[in-house]
Amino acid sequence: MSEKIRKYIGLAVIVVLLTASYGIIKLVGSYGASVQPSSYRSFAVSAEGKATSIPDIAIFSYSAVTEGGKNIKALTDKNNAKANDIAKFLEGSKISKIDIKTTSYSVEPRTQYYSCVPDINGEAKRCPPSEIVGYTIRQSTEVKIRDFTLIGDVLNGVVVKGASSVSDLRFTNDDPTMVEDLARADAMKKAKKKAEAVALAGGFKLGKLLSVDESSYPVAQFYSNDGIKALSVAEDSQAPSIEPGSQETKANVTLRYEIR
Numbered sequence: 001m002s003e004k005i006r007k008y009i010g011l012a013v014i015v016v017l018l019t020a021s022y023g024i025i026k027l028v029g030s031y032g033a034s035v036q037p038s039s040y041r042s043f044a045v046s047a048e049g050k051a052t053s054i055p056d057i058a059i060f061s062y063s064a065v066t067e068g069g070k071n072i073k074a075l076t077d078k079n080n081a082k083a084n085d086i087a088k089f090l091e092g093s094k095i096s097k098i099d100i101k102t103t104s105y106s107v108e109p110r111t112q113y114y115s116c117v118p119d120i121n122g123e124a125k126r127c128p129p130s131e132i133v134g135y136t137i138r139q140s141t142e143v144k145i146r147d148f149t150l151i152g153d154v155l156n157g158v159v160v161k162g163a164s165s166v167s168d169l170r171f172t173n174d175d176p177t178m179v180e181d182l183a184r185a186d187a188m189k190k191a192k193k194k195a196e197a198v199a200l201a202g203g204f205k206l207g208k209l210l211s212v213d214e215s216s217y218p219v220a221q222f223y224s225n226d227g228i229k230a231l232s233v234a235e236d237s238q239a240p241s242i243e244p245g246s247q248e249t250k251a252n253v254t255l256r257y258e259i260r
Contacts, residue, residue: 058244065165069135074163110133
């Protein structure tokens with residue numbers, strides 16, 4: 001083969017390789033742009049949406065607590081009797097068993113510690129070791145109330161029947177899905193409007209929606225523990241009327257759009 005022919009063949013091979021390389025680079029670039037656009041080709045906007053609903057359940061917690069000496073069985077039996085009395089009262093007050101849930105049960109030691117001070121000569125005294133002098137039994141329960149006319153009587157009754165503390169009265173929705181959907185739709189509408197405004201101000205066109213991140217949460221109405229104690233004072237006291245009002249649910253969304 002002559003030197004001239006070899007040069008032509010070599011030149012042809014180089015052209016083929018350059019053409020193939022260009023095609024591969026273009027294909028990779030197109031794929032990358034479609035799968036994961038560069039940050040300079042996209043932008044994100046965030047918005048908060050709201051929806052208002054009327055709560056349909058009230059939730060509160062109470063604890064049955066017994067404190068005493070080292071006889072754990074006697075303490076447990078006493079606290080169980082107290083907890084059972086409260087549970088019977090709740091069931092007798094038209095509270096379903098499925099709405100009464102034990103959230104925690106604990107046996108906590110009470111320890112005596114000794115403080116030893118130096119004697120008049122400044123010499124340290126030998127301290128006796130700390131010791132367990134008794135135990136505290138604590139059972140906490142969460143209750144849902146669906147009939148709001150019962151709230152005052154129920155809060156008052158659990159204290160009369162032996163609850164040591166009543167706390168965290170709040171109103172919410174048993175199934176929050178519908179109101180969360182409304183809040184999310186409101187947030188999406190606001191975020192899209194904001195994205196359109198950004199595109200108009202930036203002099204570019206709004207591309208396709210690339211991603212959506214969202215979170216929603218109810219803003220529950222709580223009563224303070226002092227307010228609950230004021231409701232639960234005596235067996236023959238008149239139970240007050242409690243109005244749940246309305247509840248606001250919020251949703252936050254972040255939308256990322258392609259820039260065209």
